Structure formats: C-alpha cells, structure tokens
Amino acid sequence: xxxxxxxxxxxxxxxxxxxxxxxxxxxxxxxxxxxxxxxxxxxxxxxxxxxxxxxxxxxxxxxxxxxxxxxxxxxxxxxxxxxxxxxxxxxxxxxxxxxxxxxxxxxxxxxxxxxxxxxxxxxxxxxxxxxxxxxxx
Numbered sequence: 783x784x785x786x787x788x789x790x791x792x793x794x795x796x797x798x799x800x801x802x803x804x805x806x807x808x809x810x811x812x813x814x815x816x817x818x819x820x821x822x823x824x825x826x827x828x829x830x831x832x833x834x835x836x837x838x839x840x841x842x843x844x845x846x847x848x849x850x851x852x853x854x855x856x857x858x859x860x861x862x863x864x865x866x867x868x869x870x871x872x873x874x875x876x877x878x879x880x881x882x883x884x885x886x887x888x889x890x891x892x893x894x895x896x897x898x899x900x901x902x903x904x905x906x907x908x909x910x911x912x913x914x915x916x917x918x919x
Contacts, residue, residue, distance in 0.1 A: 790859065791850040794866030798842055801873060805835040827881075834880040838873055841896050845869055848903045855910045865899060872896045 786792055812828045813819065822828040849869075853862055876892025 790862040
C-alpha cells in the first residue's frame with residue numbers, strides 16, 4: 783500500500799463527509815415527516831434543513847480543494863491541521879445555528895470562521911504559488 787500524500791486533507795474530508803451525511807439525513811427526515819418528496823413542500827423546517835445542507839455543499843468543497851492544493855504544494859502541516867479543525871468546528875457551529883432565530887452566535891461564528899478560512903487559505907495559497915514559481919525571491 784502506498785503512503786497517503788495528503789493525510790491532513792484526507793482526514794478533514796472524511797470527518798466532513800460524516801457531517802454531510804448527517805445533514806442529508808436531516809433533510810430526508812424532514813421531507814418524510816412533511817411528505818415533501820421534492821423541494822420543501824412549503825414547510826419552513828424543510829427549507830431550513832435544505833439550506834443548511836446546501837450551504838455546507840457551497841463552501842466545503844472549495845475549501846477542501848484549496849486545502850489539498852496547499853498540502854500538495856508543501857504547506858505548513860500544523861497550519862493545515864488547525865485549518866481543518868477550524869473548518870469542522872465552523873461547519874458544525876453553522877449547522878447548529880441554522881434552526882435558531884437570527885441573529886445567533888452559532889450561525890454567525892460558523893459563517894465568520896468559514897469566511898476567514900477562505901480568505902487566509904486564498905492568501906496562503908497565493909504566497910505558496912508565488913514562491914514556487916519565483917524560487918529566487
């Protein structure tokens with residue numbers, strides 16, 4: 783068996799896959815309870831669960847791609863581990879906060895942490911790309 787080339791990204795992705803399954807199961811459960819086989823059936827609870835799952839699906843893939851590229855480019859392992867942990871916590875916080883009335887700490891914290899990861903990851907990726915393409919700098 784060959785060595786894992788992106789172990790931090792693999793571990794983070796694996797945990798987030800479990801969270802994605804939980805969020806999808808919650809959508810299915812709400813659809814079943816409200817007999818809404820397609821869409822939300824006009825039920826706010828189904829809409830909220832669908833949006834929680836959709837929001838996860840909108841932000842997590844790009845962050846995991848960025849994380850994998852940074853790891854493949856030789857990014858700092860500790861920074862990647864911390865970022866992966868923060869991403870997991872951010873998405874759990876957001877999911878916990880979604881059904882609560884706005885404004886609430888959980889949803890805001892999850893969103894803010896996600897945006898900070900996007901910004902810091904993009905900046906770190908650009909720096910890595912710059913120094914790899916300009917090694918004399």
